[in-house]
Amino acid sequence: MISSQGFPRNLVRGIKTPAAHDAASYLGANEKMALLLPAVRRMAQLQKACAAILPDMFGYCEVLLCSAEQLVLGVPNASVAAKLKNRLPKLQESLAAQGWQIGSIRLKVQVRPTNMPKPVPVKQLRLPQQAVSALAELGDTLENSPRNEALRAAIAAMVGRHRK
Numbered sequence: 001m002i003s004s005q006g007f008p009r010n011l012v013r014g015i016k017t018p019a020a021h022d023a024a025s026y027l028g029a030n031e032k033m034a035l036l037l038p039a040v041r042r043m044a045q046l047q048k049a050c051a052a053i054l055p056d057m058f059g060y061c062e063v064l065l066c067s068a069e070q071l072v073l074g075v076p077n078a079s080v081a082a083k084l085k086n087r088l089p090k091l092q093e094s095l096a097a098q099g100w101q102i103g104s105i106r107l108k109v110q111v112r113p114t115n116m117p118k119p120v121p122v123k124q125l126r127l128p129q130q131a132v133s134a135l136a137e138l139g140d141t142l143e144n145s146p147r148n149e150a151l152r153a154a155i156a157a158m159v160g161r162h163r164k
Helices: 020-029 037-053 076-083 090-096 127-139 150-163
Strands: 062-067 069-076 103-110
Touching: 037 062, 037 090, 069 127, 076 103, 090 103, 127 150
Parallel strands: 069 103
Antiparallel strands: 062 069
16 A cells, blocks of 8 residues: 555555655655656555545555556455445546546456464463572572583573563
């Protein structure tokens, strides 16, 4: 999706950050990239206009292409495409009223992978106070030798984490 500043929303997220400013500066300063800025801004404005016309439907859609009086919208699945297809005449009329010259609107289903493995949440184990005390006692009773040095350090670190 495109943000209101004309940059991909996943890069900017609608907030002004130093990275977003740097990206805009880079695009404006680079000759070849500067040529893309008007097209990106136009698509961002069109995305915003479409979202204002169909706010309930356009949260799932994005403007993919707008050229030669044809608008191509990306939709996540066939169900959304079917629902949006019934509302395309309203969208086209409203865009024409706003001055957009759109002769036809085409939908393109872009299936996104949904079977991506979800990150496994890291379990934060909480030891009972009795267990923490027992570990602390074990660390204190271990012989102070080079063989036990790493074990004593590990026990001390664990006790320190769980006492905070």
